[in-house]
Amino acid sequence: MAGLPVTALPEIAFAGRSNVGKSSVINALTGHSALARTSNTPGRTQQINFFELEQRLMLVDLPGYGYAKAPKGVVKAWSGLAEDYLKGRPGLRRAALLIDARRGFMASDLAVMRALDVAAVSYLVILTKIDKLKPAPLARRLSECESALKAHIAAYPLILATSARSGQGIAELRAHLGALASDGAIH
Ligand SMILES: Nc1nc2c(ncn2[C@@H]2O[C@H](COP(=O)(O)OP(=O)(O)O)[C@@H](O)[C@H]2O)c(=O)[nH]1
Numbered sequence: 001m002a003g004l005p006v007t008a009l010p011e012i013a014f015a016g017r018s019n020v021g022k023s024s025v026i027n028a029l030t031g032h033s034a035l036a037r038t039s040n041t042p043g044r045t046q047q048i049n050f051f052e053l054e055q056r057l058m059l060v061d062l063p064g065y066g067y068a069k070a071p072k073g074v075v076k077a078w079s080g081l082a083e084d085y086l087k088g089r090p091g092l093r094r095a096a097l098l099i100d101a102r103r104g105f106m107a108s109d110l111a112v113m114r115a116l117d118v119a120a121v122s123y124l125v126i127l128t129k130i131d132k133l134k135p136a137p138l139a140r141r142l143s144e145c146e147s148a149l150k151a152h153i154a155a156y157p158l159i160l161a162t163s164a165r166s167g168q169g170i171a172e173l174r175a176h177l178g179a180l181a182s183d184g185a186i187h
């Protein structure tokens, strides 16, 4: 934690299982094809990567969880740094919790959501890879996830459905996160 950049900028952190599409969403949001490194190999992003946007907002790519071989202690297996970051970073405005639209909430996601609820870290759930689903299953997935969110006090009540591949939902996500950016006046 002591080695992380010191900044007064508001931060949005991207969390989720390995391979859920965190780096791809950051690239889609910023319009760069390879700002955050994407990979077919789960567990590739092991560090925290910070992307500063015009001195107004910091996007933070966290290591993925849920890939450790050990079946128990999902949150423990998740890099302690990511958890410390989410619980203790003063500039954190919102965590974006990415969920694969094909799978919905998995046990590891629910464990992380409970940890965020307890730590009172506000988080926005984002479905990823919706290009892989037809409209009817996607609608079912959305309503199933929205019902499940009601039990999570720190969750933002709305879910955004996105695809980094097709671009669906990316403009909405950008608008949502842009509202959290600094107006630039103090920097
Ligand atoms: N079909 C589809 N594949 C995606 C999408 N976003 C990411 N992927 C793929 O999913 C894999 C993992 O993506 P990555 O962004 O590296 O995931 P991360 O581990 O969460 O950072 C890569 O092979 C991506 O090409 C998407 O919106 N649609």
Ligand SMILES: [Mg+2]
Residues within 6 Å of the ligand: 022, 023, 024, 037, 038, 039, 044, 045, 061
């Ligand atoms: Mg990544």
